[in-house]
Amino acid sequence: MSTNRQGGTERTRIAVLHAEDEGPPPGLDSLLGTAELMFASDQATLNAILDTAEVLMVTDFRTNLVERAWPYAKRLRWIHATSAGVDRLLFPALRNSDIPITNARGIFDRPIAEYVLGLILMYCKDFHGSLALKTKCRWQHRDTERAEGKRVLIVGAGAIGRQIARLTGALGLHTTGIASRARAEDPDFDSVRGSDELLDELPKADFVVVAAPLTEATQGLFDTAAFNAMQPSARFINIGRGAIVKTDALVKALQEGRIAGAALDVFEQEPLPADHPLWAMPEVFVSAHMAGDVVGWREALSAQFVENFERWRRGEPLANQVDKQRGYVPQA
């Protein structure tokens, strides 16, 4: 782990890259004594400010601008992403550089776990069915499902997957995690299997939850074979990254009744195009990449960056440092 000692009293030049439609992140004012903030939301501005920036804060997880601006990043010493996923930053030149990447590990865990638990209960209790009947003013009793005792397979046993296991486990669901390697014991999962056992575990699950980072190992992981391995009664939940799923294979599995439903917060293409078949499928739930975004999330992300920046100024090791070869922050 490299430390970054910062000498003297000069202000650190920090480039902040944000999405054009979002505006600059709030809550960075406390930095102004020790840092100069330079904001960009387009390629030309980013190129220009990277010329002098030592630190880059990236608040837009969808952007490719950093890769294109890379030749201009002459003095850069640290990149912080205000997202859990850093897939867009793992282009070869950055991956192979010695510039550390840190992420927002921890901020989204609990909100996302609540979101996933809510979706599981929504399916068990058929809330979407009740809301659809409501539009027709139609009273119709149905039997519902007991959530307790259901089996959840959580693909990705990092900080977010672990929190999902805690909350669903607290409600009496059985939890299995899929990690890069199987583990003999785990404090939060009933069991943790290796990624080579995915196809053996899929047929046992009532709910399959994707909470993995997008890496070479997970890209397109949910394909026809994976959906074929699931039970026809099973529901698929993706709060990870859209490209972990082959969307066409998912749509087909749903159309052919090979799985019973899908709740999707992330998509290969975001926003999901208005003419996409997923919108019209009754057992599909769509939300706009917001599972972790509880009120105050932007402020919480900035506070986490400010804390890490203070560590960096003091020459201390950075928190949440991504393993750039694996594509995520390894377990402590």
Add this chain to the structure above:
Amino acid sequence: MSTNRQGGTERTRIAVLHAEDEGPPPGLDSLLGTAELMFASDQATLNAILDTAEVLMVTDFRTNLVERAWPYAKRLRWIHATSAGVDRLLFPALRNSDIPITNARGIFDRPIAEYVLGLILMYCKDFHGSLALKTKCRWQHRDTERAEGKRVLIVGAGAIGRQIARLTGALGLHTTGIASRARAEDPDFDSVRGSDELLDELPKADFVVVAAPLTEATQGLFDTAAFNAMQPSARFINIGRGAIVKTDALVKALQEGRIAGAALDVFEQEPLPADHPLWAMPEVFVSAHMAGDVVGWREALSAQFVENFERWRRGEPLANQVDKQRGYVPQA
């Protein structure tokens, strides 16, 4: 507590009253060695079979037929209701008789608690908003709410209310119960207040959940004053009985933005009429009195009755005996 010793080997005549559109309850075949089952779903048949029945099993919680058949119930010694609420059976003649009433306490607790937790998460995460946007193929990011730390006021601290407190408490929500009397300590609720403190507690709650039986004390309890006491951001959830709520006062409170939403599984009039204003309100969730009805619920209800019937045959005290003056099964 009265015991009901049953002498000799003669078969007990059991009258079973069920709703016409539901058919007789499943899972009673095991009784046929010791009992003769007589089924009714209309007044004339009920009157006729009550003439000889010693036991009455009531599977239709909405019916007034028992009250009207009362003069014919000459040999009746025990009534079992396959519902948590027994309000329809507490007419004066039965209330003042020495015939015990038992209920389905325990069967619905956990399913209803899951249902309520799901509704709380639905509101926090705006699932109903996402489903409404989905009908328009519209991608729209919103900030959501953190469920952890929210305050739930559970009106009714019996078996169902207690289970709601357990599940919501396990998720990190703060739980206050309203019981007939305040309690110094409670294993499941953060605190339990007396019913005289309801109006003091309502302003503190993010979610108000009605899990009380319908009694003289709770009839119309949620009126204009109660809704006025709630926060404009609060949501109201009723899985108890419809008549605990003055529906017109609820509709007005919603229309005027004095509360933020309502999820209703029970109504003053069931089915909810197709032209009722509640159907069209976007922040209202409607379901068809089904919160506790997980797959296999009818069989579970019958199994519970069969077990109690065996107790009765052996002359043992009945389980789940309702205090007919208070209108519910008192805490053990």
